[in-house]
Amino acid sequence: MVLGTSSHVGKSLLTAALCRIFAQEGYRVAPFKSQNMSLNSAVTPEGLEIGRAQALQAEAAGILPSVHMNPILLKPSGDMSSQIIVRGKIWGKLTASDYHLRRVEELMPIVRESYEMLASQNDVIILEGAGSPAEINLKQHDIVNMRMAEVADAACLLVGDIDRGGVFASLLGTVELLDPQEQDRIRGFLINKFRGDVTLLEPGIRMMEDRLDKPCLGVLPYLSGLMLDEEDSLGLPVDKGDMAPWLRSTDPERLLRIAVIALPSFSNFTDFDALSAEPSVSLHFCRSREQLSEADVIIVPGSKQTADDLLWMRAEGLDDVLLNYARTGLVGGICGGMQILGEEIHDPHEMEHVGVVAGLGLLPIHTTMAPQKITRISNGSLSPSSLFGQALLPLRLSGYEIHLGETRYLDGAQPFARLKAESAMEDQGHLDGCITPAGRVFGSYLHGLFDDDAFRHAFLTAARAFYGLAPITLVNNWQQKREESLNRLADTVRQSLDMPAIFAWANLTYEGPGNKEERL
Incomplete structure (x- = not known):
């Protein structure tokens, strides 16, 4: 299970990368996120609605998207309420308090059933958490982070985003706010979106490993230009007046x-x-x-x-x-x-x-x-x-x-x-x-x-x-660019993370790209 110290730390893309890598290694793999909150959705072949991130992850795994990959989708309505999509169809519209305090327990059996259906058909499921698992005010009725990890008996990888600053404090604080048995589920941590000389980061990593008593599985570099779907509007580059304005021009080019x-x-x-x-x-x-x-x-x-x-x-x-x-x-x-x-x-x-x-x-x-x-x-x-x-x-x-x-x-x-x-x-x-x-x-x-x-x-x-x-002289092939981006992401994760350890968490063997064809 991929957990994060907060939203937008890279959970969705890391999950997609792991789906691609497990598939490349010849395993049957599927993504799963029990509950997603996003206005960015996709449609399955059956005409059912799921989070767009799970559709991307299915694409990375080389399989068709299924409503069971995201059984609950929350679509905020702007007035402290959300439209609740359950297995691809409108279930109701509720306020946040009504949903978390009264209704969420009704949906847990559906979540469990969808997960078990996927698990029975695959060698490995890559689960994705939501936001942070340490939201202690919501934890009692949280069905997407540690509770889902317990249902799946999942080994957890905690991701922190160094690009936004405070990565060590967020990693330490997240783990310390969890219960002891939940802390045990976190097998290691990952630092994402790093720019610069990694040797300058290593003293902090060693100190964090000592404080958490957990290994760092790797440092992922900041990857620009990935033509892959953002999970939510935190990644949307809205012009707030800081973009260079368009200037009047007569240049035909x-x-x-x-x-x-x-x-x-x-x-x-x-x-x-x-x-x-x-x-x-x-x-x-x-x-x-x-x-x-x-x-x-x-x-x-x-x-x-x-x-x-x-x-x-x-x-x-x-x-x-x-x-x-x-x-x-x-x-x-x-x-x-x-x-x-x-x-x-x-x-x-x-x-x-x-x-x-x-x-x-x-x-x-x-x-x-x-x-x-x-x-x-x-x-x-x-x-x-x-x-x-x-x-x-x-x-x-x-x-x-x-x-x-x-x-x-x-x-x-x-x-x-x-x-x-x-x-x-x-x-x-x-x-x-x-x-x-x-x-x-x-x-x-x-x-x-x-x-x-x-x-x-x-x-x-x-x-x-x-x-x-002037006519266009250079164009993109979008599907080809997406495929290239998924492979670039997966290749970078392979090079940056301790993949044998991650595969061992799933009781599977990692052969690596050099031995893949011989193994298959």
């Missing part, structure tokens, strides 16, 4: 400037990882009127609280900026962002917001929130033959849908795509999204739309042509 509005309830921000990684793109996550100036494309992203985020945009004056910009510029909306661009959002069941909220009116659509969430992996084709006024060759699209709400087309509306759900045999196809006749404003429910290399490159080509910029 300049980067295409994409502004993504960083909504308060921004969900599935990994939708933009592939765009951000393109060498021809400068992408900023923006929260003010000034930050949107000089943007070539403005995108309203997904939202967990769509109506509330629309009202926030109005309070910040971003609605006027977007409406003025849309007269001549390029605008996109993904999922909740598309709903915001529509005429109206009606929530009769109070799923997210009470009543009716007028949208920005840039797309002729009307959305009504419904109690059941639509979750499915979908693929299909782009409906229009042009985008941003530029002719397109026929394009296949792929991605996944996670949304509350059914969107109805108003007079004159043109769909953006025709899709088919992979998991629904009876689905003969459904219309998705909307695009204006001029092709400058569009919306889609399809998350992961920009992960598709063909669509992303066509999108960038069309946007650059619209502004008279």
Whole structure:
């Protein structure tokens, strides 16, 4: 089990790396996180919702994601409450106190059953903790850290992040706040995100080993440029005024400037990882009127609280900026962002917001929130033959849908795509999204739309042509880059950690990359 001294210390990526390494060594391996809190989610092949980190970890293990890898997903609603997703479907909406004090024990049998199902099918399970196991105010009803370690009888590796400072104090404090039997479960510790000369760190490591009476399994260097999903918004580089602003330029070779509005309830921000990684793109996550100036494309992203985020945009004056910009510029909306661009959002069941909220009116659509969430992996084709006024060759699209709400087309509306759900045999196809006749404003429910290399490159080509910029000369292959990043991460972990010791914790043998082919 991978535990951390706090959130965002690297638990998720280390778990992914270990999944990749065990798989490379020829073992059947699967990830497991009993409870995840994140607005960044994914869809399994069966059309069920799980945390995106567990989907990445399954990808690292070379297997399909399963709802049993993350049986409970908490999606914060912004008002001290969360939507509770149990085995991929909405279970309820509760305040934090109601969930932790009253309901969490109801879910522990489900958690145990999911874990045992995975464990029966694999040689090893890599569990991931949440936050810190030493949150003593929540510990009594914690089902994701030490209690889950006891259920799984897991050996635990404690990870500290030196990049944020205070790593030795956080390691020591975490262990000392645990009960003696919990301390015994921690077999060793790891220092993550180190920059510099490791010999300067060694005296502190030796002292920490003496204080904890536990070995240091290694020091992982800071790895930049990994094209892998962040677990939560702590990793989101929101422009708070400290980024260099875009300057007006007539250089046809300049980067295409994409502004993504960083909504308060921004969900599935990994939708933009592939765009951000393109060498021809400068992408900023923006929260003010000034930050949107000089943007070539403005995108309203997904939202967990769509109506509330629309009202926030109005309070910040971003609605006027977007409406003025849309007269001549390029605008996109993904999922909740598309709903915001529509005429109206009606929530009769109070799923997210009470009543009716007028949208920005840039797309002729009307959305009504419904109690059941639509979750499915979908693929299909782009409906229009042009985008941003530029002719397109026929394009296949792929991605996944996670949304509350059914969107109805108003007079004159043109769909953006025709899709088919992979998991629904009876689905003969459904219309998705909307695009204006001029092709400058569009919306889609399809998350992961920009992960598709063909669509992303066509999108960038069309946007650059619209502004008279030079054609793209260098592009990324996103799936190849992800695979390279997973292998780079796994190779670094192999080189940096005492892998024979970790494999021994699981009662398995580590042969190492040199002997792997002979062993298999």
